[in-house]
Amino acid sequence: MADSRNDQRRLVGVVKYREATEQDAGDIAALHADSWRRHYRGAYLDSYLDGDIVADRLELWTSRLAPPRLDQYTVVANDGGGVCGFAHTVFDHDPKWGALLDNLHVRSDLKGHGIGTRLLSHAAHGLLQQRPPGPIYLWVLDQNKAAQSFYDARGGTRVESTLRGPFPGGGTAMGHRYFWPDASLLVVRDT
Numbered sequence: 001m002a003d004s005r006n007d008q009r010r011l012v013g014v015v016k017y018r019e020a021t022e023q024d025a026g027d028i029a030a031l032h033a034d035s036w037r038r039h040y041r042g043a044y045l046d047s048y049l050d051g052d053i054v055a056d057r058l059e060l061w062t063s064r065l066a067p068p069r070l071d072q073y074t075v076v077a078n079d080g081g082g083v084c085g086f087a088h089t090v091f092d093h094d095p096k097w098g099a100l101l102d103n104l105h106v107r108s109d110l111k112g113h114g115i116g117t118r119l120l121s122h123a124a125h126g127l128l129q130q131r132p133p134g135p136i137y138l139w140v141l142d143q144n145k146a147a148q149s150f151y152d153a154r155g156g157t158r159v160e161s162t163l164r165g166p167f168p169g170g171g172t173a174m175g176h177r178y179f180w181p182d183a184s185l186l187v188v189r190d191t
């Protein structure tokens, strides 16, 4: 525990957070594909995950990050060696649940060092700079227990469970909606 806290303190200074641009599409796509292969197997079809999902993700991120980037905010974390995490928020997504946090991924070897917490914080800050205070939500797969523990630790409330999909490439799986009544609850002091 002490080591983990020391690691967090060390990384707080090293990792920088900024809004993503179209130049980040390739790095984000590679990290997104790697994270899906590690964490979404069993929900997403093997035939899809074993295919060229980097190209698939690159097409998505090239389109998302092309200016003007309206009604959305993407933040990247950079540890000096490149993009090591990202979060993507879609504003005004649902009249009841608010903005959608559509993607949140941290490079596998850097998980558990506070980067996900700070990406959430920057995502909420980016939203609150462009919209009045309001709610934010996300979906997490039932099999992704680690992410659920993370959202529990970040104060999220599980408000709904339902069958999700069809996912890219096909397939369905149970998922849970996590909700924060005010995005400012995710903002942490040191970001």
Ligand SMILES: CC(C)(COP(=O)(O)OP(=O)(O)OC[C@H]1O[C@@H](n2cnc3c(N)ncnc32)[C@H](O)[C@@H]1OP(=O)(O)O)[C@@H](O)C(=O)NCCC(=O)NCCS
Pocket (backbone or CB within 6 Å): 035, 039, 104, 105, 106, 107, 110, 111, 112, 113, 114, 115, 116, 117, 118, 139, 140, 141, 144, 145, 146, 147, 149, 150, 151, 153, 154
């Ligand atoms: C989920 C994820 C984004 C969290 O980011 P992270 O940088 O690893 O998490 P942090 O280090 O900021 O936060 C860890 C916090 O969650 C808590 N936590 C509890 N169980 C955890 C677990 N199994 N894994 C990670 N964090 C956990 C920790 O106790 C800690 O809380 P604290 O700050 O109050 O001590 C990251 O692990 C990840 O990219 N996972 C793979 C992709 C994924 O599942 N994305 C979410 C899709 S919905």
